[in-house]
Amino acid sequence: MMSAARRRRVLPLAALLAAGLGVIAVTAQTVVTPPKNRYTPEQDVQLGKEAAAEVRQQYPVITDDQINAYLDRAGRALVAASPQNLNHPVFEYSFTPVNLKEINAFALPGGPMFVNRGMFDAAEVEGEVVGVMAHELAHVLLRHGTANATKAQRFQVGAVAGAIAGAIIGGGWGDAIARGSQFGLGAWLMKYSRDYEKQADLLGAQIMARAGYDPRDLAKMFEAIEREAKGNTPPQWLSSHPNPGNRVQYIRAEADTLTIGPRTNGTGFAAAKARFATLPPPRSMSDKTNAGGGGTTSVGTIGRPVPPPDTRYKTARGGQLFQVSVPANWTGVNGENAVKFVAENGLGDFQGQSVFTHGVELGVTRASSRNLTAATESFVNAIVSSNPGLRVSRDPQPVRISQRSGLGTGLAGRAATGEIERVGVYTTLLADGSLFYYLTVVPERDADTFAAAFDRVGNSIRLTDR
Numbered sequence: 001m002m003s004a005a006r007r008r009r010v011l012p013l014a015a016l017l018a019a020g021l022g023v024i025a026v027t028a029q030t031v032v033t034p035p036k037n038r039y040t041p042e043q044d045v046q047l048g049k050e051a052a053a054e055v056r057q058q059y060p061v062i063t064d065d066q067i068n069a070y071l072d073r074a075g076r077a078l079v080a081a082s083p084q085n086l087n088h089p090v091f092e093y094s095f096t097p098v099n100l101k102e103i104n105a106f107a108l109p110g111g112p113m114f115v116n117r118g119m120f121d122a123a124e125v126e127g128e129v130v131g132v133m134a135h136e137l138a139h140v141l142l143r144h145g146t147a148n149a150t151k152a153q154r155f156q157v158g159a160v161a162g163a164i165a166g167a168i169i170g171g172g173w174g175d176a177i178a179r180g181s182q183f184g185l186g187a188w189l190m191k192y193s194r195d196y197e198k199q200a201d202l203l204g205a206q207i208m209a210r211a212g213y214d215p216r217d218l219a220k221m222f223e224a225i226e227r228e229a230k231g232n233t234p235p236q237w238l239s240s241h242p243n244p245g246n247r248v249q250y251i252r253a254e255a256d257t258l259t260i261g262p263r264t265n266g267t268g269f270a271a272a273k274a275r276f277a278t279l280p281p282p283r284s285m286s287d288k289t290n291a292g293g294g295g296t297t298s299v300g301t302i303g304r305p306v307p308p309p310d311t312r313y314k315t316a317r318g319g320q321l322f323q324v325s326v327p328a329n330w331t332g333v334n335g336e337n338a339v340k341f342v343a344e345n346g347l348g349d350f351q352g353q354s355v356f357t358h359g360v361e362l363g364v365t366r367a368s369s370r371n372l373t374a375a376t377e378s379f380v381n382a383i384v385s386s387n388p389g390l391r392v393s394r395d396p397q398p399v400r401i402s403q404r405s406g407l408g409t410g411l412a413g414r415a416a417t418g419e420i421e422r423v424g425v426y427t428t429l430l431a432d433g434s435l436f437y438y439l440t441v442v443p444e445r446d447a448d449t450f451a452a453a454f455d456r457v458g459n460s461i462r463l464t465d466r
């Protein structure tokens with residue numbers, strides 16, 4: 001654990017007198033110390049890099065030289081104003097604009113930051129945007145993502161990268177990325193505690209002051225976000241950055257202790273704002289969900305009788321990736337990286353959460369390793385971590401999937417519905433190094449009825465990735 005001994009900033013008495021303030025007790029800025037962390041800064045970088053690659057694929061990233069250059073300058077100026085002892089040399093900073101209208105920005109462990117156009121549109125002065133960037137940068141410097149992981153248990157870094165990306169992106173887009181790797185894990189990792197929020201606010205205020213911006217502008221942006229929170233759709237930003245209480249007040253109080261330094265960043269803000277106006281209109285995070293119909297997907301009603309698998313089969317394709325035969329009375333439910341085939345009354349809402357009780361899922365997820373055993377272990381750990389009722393009931397055993405070496409792992413335990421559930425996890429590596437999986441899900445009482453169908457579906461899988 002690092003200690004952050006910091007020098008006090010004391011205004012020269014002459015300056016105070018010149019300002020007509022008379023004799024004043026100068027308060028020092030708050031000392032912000034990084035929380036306990038079991039991970040290395042290198043692991044922060046690895047995690048953030050993998051998650052950022054997924055975010056860049058899924059997000060409407062803006063590739064405009066002028067906007068990119070502005071954001072990069074603003075970001076680098078903040079990094080330069082950061083405390084040296086927190087700015088790990090391995091960190092790799094990047095500042096990516098995104099054409100989304102929600103007021104939001106987020107930074108991933110180790111440095112990648114994404115800033116929504118909606119922040120620029122909402123900001124009247126540059127300090128509002130720069131302030132939120134400084135807050136995000138503070139999370140990176142204090143390594144809050146991996147500190148969160150430290151608080152709970154050891155996670156394998158590779159297993160959570162996709163999870164984090166999925167959780168951040170959220171909604172219809174996040175689901176696609178998260179499927180197979182998230183299971184609620186990433187959402188939890190990137191949701192900061194109120195303590196961490198206050199740390200990021202205070203360190204962010206200190207950094208922006210040193211970079212030449214008034215921290216009161218950050219407080220102003222928070223007021224705008226709070227106003228938006230009273231509307232119908234609470235800002236996404238608040239769901240991962242909860243208000244610790246009195247946010248605006250303590251940022252202003254901190255600002256009173258700080259000297260605003262000379263500004264090193266140029267004047268590109270107005271031009272960048274104008275440039276945004278020339279781009280296609282921003283999209284909304286909810287667009288994709290709406291296009292897909294939105295709401296909870298269901299096949300029948302949970303709790304009603306589930307018919308046995310039909311003995312007739314139909315053939316389905318999973319994009320360019322695989323072909324499979326499934327019982328004719330199962331319904332296909334598509335995602336971007338996975339597809340479920342569900343028995344009637346086997347997928348739907350149960351006491352406010354979406355549950356999947358009878359059927360199979362085939363999909364692809366990021367592999368944590370080129371080694372099948374290690375990649376499978378990470379994948380299975382991710383499933384178990386987020387489904388507390390489940391545990392491994394049969395250790396991984398060699399299987400063949402589409403004539404390739406695979407592993408089959410058995411899980412068992414109490415499902416969200418209260419029933420004892422059996423889950424089969426079959427995995428093999430694809431040519432591109434990602435992990436293909438075939439999951440079977442059934443309550444124990446129906447296991448015998450579904451066993452033959454699960455085998456037949458598994459044996460029918462034809463991978464076509466090479």
Ligand SMILES: [Zn+2]
Binds near residue numbers: 135241
């Ligand atoms: Zn935050």
